[in-house]
Amino acid sequence: KAGVTQTPRYLIKTRGQQVTLSCSPISGHRSVSWYQQTPGQGLQFLFEYFSETQRNKGNFPGRFSGRQFSNSRSEMNVSTLELGDSALYLCASSRLAGGYEQYFGPGTRLTVT
């Protein structure tokens, strides 16, 4: 069974631009969560989608948004990029929402210059 895939794997953007990251969950998984990982803050929860609905949201500004499609694929968007948005963005999928193992994708390394 294929794992979680994320595209692109690397991205370089400049301040003020916007970016869209994509995540395809493991086949049969319906919940997708997004996390930001930085050296200073560690892994922090961004949001979770299940059945095309946002179920949970972390403490991030409104510049961070996401959506989920009917095939469970998810996208995350960051608008008006800031230098501090440079991070590894990880998505994780689980079979259902809550109480199931979450499996992570390889991540997208975003660098904002």
Add this chain to the structure above:
Amino acid sequence: EDKVVQSPLSLVVHEGDTVTLNCSYEVTNFRSLLWYKQEKKAPTFLFMLTSSGIEKKSGRLSSILDKKELFSILNITATQTGDSAIYLCAVEPTGSGSRLTFGEGTQLTVNP
């Protein structure tokens, strides 16, 4: 606010040693605790613990949860250089959806 504290933050051992990694937590309405191994990019799932006192094992790795004292340990026996990684502990509360709160991680280095 949910909180996870891991110790030690860094550990250097020799091949063959046994290590114990610690994870203590504070969470409103605990549902589960998860351990992950992160080598280069994606954290790899190791264990999910929901019940107190029941040990989960996978090869040389094992983990146990104490819900009364709010902690978990991850044991690795007969360590190998391939065990070198960051080990992450996370907790998930009950309620709708999935939302993990992670600790800082323990950086384990196994020298030959």
